[in-house]
Amino acid sequence: MSATSLQEFQRQVSELLLRHRSLLDVVTKFAQSNASVNRSVAKAITECGCIELNARHQGFTADMELDQAKRQSKSHMAGELCEHCREAVQAELGKNLFYMSALCNLLDVNLDEVVAKEADKCSTLGLFNLT
Numbered sequence: 001m002s003a004t005s006l007q008e009f010q011r012q013v014s015e016l017l018l019r020h021r022s023l024l025d026v027v028t029k030f031a032q033s034n035a036s037v038n039r040s041v042a043k044a045i046t047e048c049g050c051i052e053l054n055a056r057h058q059g060f061t062a063d064m065e066l067d068q069a070k071r072q073s074k075s076h077m078a079g080e081l082c083e084h085c086r087e088a089v090q091a092e093l094g095k096n097l098f099y100m101s102a103l104c105n106l107l108d109v110n111l112d113e114v115v116a117k118e119a120d121k122c123s124t125l126g127l128f129n130l131t
Contacts, residue, residue: 013101030099044085051079
């Protein structure tokens, strides 16, 4: 399996979409695909049970050191995605990435540049990157 760059993927998406695709259509499909990602994760919890969720307050305080806060933070998740749920989540993430790429194409935004700028921001801001 060969690795495909974001630029190659974005070009492939542009070839697959119809020539005059509506921006509103793509924006709403992107939102719908995001909801489908969330739904596939929820199904892994509620229908399959391969992962469990036990969310609680993280217990951070204003005077807490960043290292301590990082050690204390939890994902609230236990378990691992089973093969079936992993495939479902990956499929939904793929659709989401497809529509994100389509949106980038319509708005003339290079997805590689978006990722590079976000990576630079993460490197520069570190823990202060509150995204």
